[in-house]
Amino acid sequence: MKKLLLVGATLLAVGLSQPTNAEASTTESKVVSTQTESVALSEDDLVDMLKDVTSNYKAFMKQAVSDVFKTWTIKFNTEIDPDTFNRDNVYVVDEQGEKLMTVVKYKEGTNEGVIMAPGIGYEKGVNYTLVVTEDVKTTKGVALSQGVTMNFELSGDDSQQNDKDIHEYSKEELEDWIDKEEELTRLREYPIKNEFWDNLDEANENLRTRTGWNDEEVDRVFLQPSKEFMQLYFNRDYSTIGESFKEDIKYFFRHDHTYRGKEYDAFGELPNLFDALVQDTKEEKRISESIFVTDLSMVHQMHEGWNTNNRIRGTQYIRYTSGSHLPEELDLNKWYKRDVDVQLANYAGNNTITWETAMYVFDGVYELTSYEEVEK
Known part of the structure; x- marks a missing residue:
């Protein structure tokens, strides 16, 4: 050259x-x-x-x-x-x-x-x-x-x-190609799980009114933690993952979590979860790239009976270029998308949690749609 x-x-x-x-x-x-x-x-x-x-x-x-x-x-x-x-x-x-x-x-x-x-x-x-x-x-x-x-x-x-071909796009090229406003408009049309509010816009406005938080505070407490978690968790490379990943991922956990059928309780077992994530990524030779499309208007509260949690709606794009444990409907080297709600919860800590965590930690990804292949 x-x-x-x-x-x-x-x-x-x-x-x-x-x-x-x-x-x-x-x-x-x-x-x-x-x-x-x-x-x-x-x-x-x-x-x-x-x-x-x-x-x-x-x-x-x-x-x-x-x-x-x-x-x-x-x-x-x-x-x-x-x-x-x-x-x-x-x-x-x-x-x-x-x-x-x-x-x-x-x-x-x-x-x-x-x-x-x-x-x-x-x-x-x-x-x-x-x-x-x-x-x-x-x-x-x-x-x-x-x-x-x-x-x-x-x-x-x-x-x-x-x-x-769209599947030959790099992550950066795909991110540039995505019509974010079109995605957000579609996401607003899905119903929400809330007994008091009819749609996402009303629930978003109520959350801001109830907390009294401005855009900067909503971004810091809800939006950024959800985006950072999705970025870290779904962008993994077996050739580079290690201790730094474990140090970063634990910021989003301080409560019991189930991973691949095994429950890790918050009283001493969460470090084993972080080890398992790294070990499985290496053993499966996983390389995945992901983009999470969302913004402040997607933050809302789920409310059913006594169950109340905060969720951030978005569209996830993902491609696996290597790995042996893919979701059943996915092929290697293809971009897919799905609409999801990322749930954050403000669980109390305990004396076994010795690391710093977000105010609202990760509590689950809830699918609104199944994966579908991305097309131009």
Whole structure:
């Protein structure tokens, strides 16, 4: 893979993955001059010594790509602050200057970041511009000495457009493809288990009125714990799972829990549950990816007789790429979805719970619909 290198006066380097020989937009060697020296520009690489300028962006030569879902890799010569590698500072715009819904992700420990194509891919004949602003900074707060732009255009057969199978989408690509508002609208139509309120909106409003909590408090107490649990529990990789998973997962448990037919009581057995989760993941060689679509409007209370609990409604997307203990109706390497209520409960602690837990801990996932295969 050829590299396009930018070396600034601060010695912060950026490398953009280039097309293959068949995609290269130039095949002849050229010479580019700066104010201080000349350097060779060939189809294999480009090195251009830049002045320490922050007001004007450096434009690289235009590239032709054939992949509708092209992923660009941006390489730095030092560790970057992940918070600055975001869609405000690294993005793609079209000919009208409109930002695309790309997925931007910094891979910590590699000094590399990626910017993935939007879910619908790129369109043939449109001139796109990849932008890296000078607001990208190192972990020591040193900014990129000069912003970078690079134009690129999709070439090739029109039949490539939108041909990517949904099951080949990465987790980030699928998350970008999901119509969140459509999901939330559908979720509001399901009935709720509450003897006093007729629908989700009424139950959500009543919970806020009864507690007196604002959005920030509802988010902290209910929404974030449910999202974090679903992220941790359903995104597992047998090759990396271990002690850190057990340390993280116990934050959501302080009450009896049944797992695969065995009950683990809160008086000393919960650590055995955490061990079992890790052991089973490794033995089954499980790799699963999951997305939980929800928001503050999905928080409500279930009320039946004396039984009252708080629930967070959402749509779960999941794909297993490895494993031997899948839900019965699921195949490997396919994305599925189901609608669920995640239940949280405020159980009292005991002196055997020596770790910090959420105010409302995990109490169960209740299916509203069965798994169904995701389709475009």
